[in-house]
């Protein structure tokens with residue numbers, strides 16, 4: 679199969695994910711902040727801070743994959759040059775408006791692109807970051823392989839996504855909130871049923887950090903490590919392109 683090609687099943691999942699985010703784009707930010715109690719901002723910031731601290735050079739080039747409404751892109755301070763890409767037009771429109779309003783159009787550019795077939799040459803970025811996206815990709819191996827391809831050797835990868843806390847009390851409380859309360863709240867506020875039922879399902883089916891680490895290594899990364907955030911509700915994975 680040629681590079682980046684999708685099977686019918688992958689195309690179906692990609693279309694479903696794109697339409698789902700399109701249907702909630704207008705309320706996405708509000709719901710994120712509300713349903714996570716504002717923690718989503720901290721998790722993205724932790725990713726940007728860790729990645730920025732590992733970057734050398736004057737004007738690092740950073741790619742934010744599945745940038746959505748642009749929050750992670752905007753967490754990188756000014757000397758960095760950031761490109762955000764996403765395949766959902768309505769999410770990008772909101773992101774572009776936020777970036778314009780913040781006066782950061784000269785530093786951050788957003789474009790429509792598929793994470794499984796990135797429109798960039800090999801090795802042209804110093805860092806690749808992605809928040810809450812890997813779980814949604816129709817083909818995670820292909821997504822990781824594309825991340826590696828567009829990074830220069832020694833470039834940094836930073837991935838943040840949800841996880842499931844394993845501590846007994848926090849785990850049980852979180853499980854109840856995530857599987858029982860969040861889907862109802864999400865439906866009430868977004869007016870759409872599917873996406874906030876999909877969220878806990880997709881997190882429940884997502885590999886934990888100990889399983890993700892070898893997968894990231896297999897895609898061509900070394901020194902892969904992870905940090906649990908907020909007791910393991912989210913996880914930040916970091917590595918270096920070989």
Ligand SMILES: C[S@@+](CC[C@H](N)C(=O)[O-])C[C@H]1O[C@@H](n2cnc3c(N)ncnc32)[C@H](O)[C@@H]1O
Nearest residue numbers: 699744745746764765766792793809810811814
């Ligand atoms: C949960 S949102 C995260 C958005 C943003 N990174 C954030 O931190 O809020 C997932 C995003 O990934 C995008 N996405 C999923 N699969 C994609 C793909 N194959 N190519 C590009 N974007 C994709 C969706 O359109 C959506 O905007």
